[in-house]
Amino acid sequence: MNNGGAKRMNGAGEEDDDEDYVNGDLDAWERTYTDERSWESLQEDESGLLRPIDNKALYHSQYRRRLRSLSSTATAARIQKGLIRYLYIVIDLSRAASETDFRPSRIVVIAKHVEAFIREFFDQNPLSQVGLLTIKDGVAQCLTDLGGSPESHIKALMNKLECSGDSSLQNALDLVDGYLNQIPSYGHREVLILYSALSTCDPGDIMETIQKCKKSKIRCSVIGLAAEMFICKHLCQETGGTYSVALDESHFKELILEHAPPPPAIAEFATANLIKMGFPQRAAEGSISICSCHKEAKVGAGYACPRCKARVCELPTECRICGLTLVSSPHLARSYHHLFPIAPFDEVPPSNLNDPNHKLQRNCFGCQQSLLNPGNKPGLLVVCPKCKRYFCLDCDIYIHESLHNCPGCDSFRHSKAD
């Protein structure tokens, strides 16, 4: 816990000689320093003064890396994306998950980010479904069935966060395999395992189970919280998933959110098919009916299943009565930005900025923030390769991660457009 290699700065805190104590011997005020490691967020500038670390540039370079890796796969070919996904999230609730190397403990961090992930997942994949599984005392248990409502999953998860016993990869995979074999063939089967333990306690030969998963075309990905394990790596390699180990909380968040956008589809993994779907209309305002999802009488604002006329509260969902998938047309439109991605912006090399011939925009085209640092020196900025407008780094991230539009290109009428 007391990591002597941590970057220590003179004057960062008063408790420099507490390093050798074990955590339990520290006073409460000392513990807050060792727990939060507040000195790690400081760095020394050229004149020896302490400053907060410039996270902005750091975040941005991480984001650029992510964007590049995404766009390189997307531009490689006309990649088909698996838009209809059936994902099981397996959460390791073994003894190892209660370790406190993540603050306040691994499991709390996992729960927090799984919640964010589930919301992001449904935002990006409105037609997909998620289920939750836990591993505890060497046994895998199904927490929630596959479903499309983020709230019900999050609620179920938050009630079950006790950790105990060993972890068993094989039991989890067997259970997932059983569930995912039932889903229709057009769906993309995926498992995301959040693994805290450094061992797996299995009843049989896990290699056979891995081969079984491979045969069932389940894409297994693992995010480790401790250290790299051969068996996890082997599993991911065999089934075409990704394996990564989180360094700290922010890294873990980044790794888990990487699984939210639809992965490139592998043609033989899911067969194309026509899915029957209903487009329910909004029920008339003021009409009273019993909704099939909460089993309560409600007034107005609901949707009626076109096949069985049962009432549901929100879309997208599956009709509880007749099983028809119910969506609204904007849900289909929401998936389209995956099919029409916008080009990554280019970073502007600093040499260009000093060029007097080069007329530089003074403000970010998106948010109007000044692009000049204090001292009138231009900071890091990016340029859209199509419309040649300059943007600040924050807008760059927002545009590519959430908006999926280039404000510059959209606010200029192309001659070809009409």
Added chain:
Amino acid sequence: MASAPSKLYADDVSLVVVLVDTNPFFWRASSLSFSQFLSHVLAFLNAILTLNQLNQVVVIATGYNSCNYIFDSSSDLNQSFENGRMPVMCSSLLQKLEEFLIKDEQLSKEVPEGRIKSSLLSGSLSMALCYIQRVFRSGALHPHPRILCLQGSPDGPEQYVLFNILSVIYSFLLWLLDSNKGFLLFRYVAIMNAIFSAQRSMVPIDSCYMGAQNSAFLQQASYITGGVHHKPQHLDGLFQYLMTIFATDLHSRSFLHLPKPVGVDFRASCFCHKNTIDMGYICSVCLSIFCKHHKKCSTCGSVFGQAQSEAASASDKKRKTPET
């Protein structure tokens, strides 16, 4: 950003980003002249700024050829009067607007004939959202942002009947991917992207539509993001409409009876016959919509297996029953 003490940012402080439609092809034909419209809007903007000292107003012009920021109340430091005539706010806004209109006009190469062309709403929406993100970044406490579209131009040809257009997008899909020069129908996707992004950051899009036919597209935008949509009956009283409906901050809205959305249709049109349908078949690869079962997807060319969707939903049902 305004450097007000943070505790002053109570729940009734608003940031209103107003998107003003300056499309000359609409205003030429409108019963309300553009200058009359501007006097209504300026009075409205002044009213918002005086409702709360910390309120902020940003105005973005949505032109025919371009979009740009024309006013930002936080950057104008001098709110005083100039020679006792017009407040500086109005004069700087009008001056910027004039510059914008001249520039916008120069950009148009030829005058389109036929019906009124749409303005570049997707661009100004995207800019407004970028600005709002900057406000979100400015700290934990900030004014509550919302977007108000004052739109007169009709929905673009690409937005006409929303989901008929999806079919057009799809028939262009392969062509777009092949030739990589597909500007043609991107604007529809762009507007939908902006709406979803606004929804995700919980920014309501209010819309006031001044054109002849109601805009199906703005209705959807307001509905999806939880904003208010209204089409004034009498444009002469625009100021009254703006004040009573769109001036209230987000917190106070819960106490008011604002216009409710009527009949937002979420049904889709099939790509094969362009019929509006309740139930249909969706291609699992490209999400094209069909009214009947086909053997092959006409859009992406995938060959389908047998119609097993019925069987699948039956098995789903079986799996669900014990739990419920």
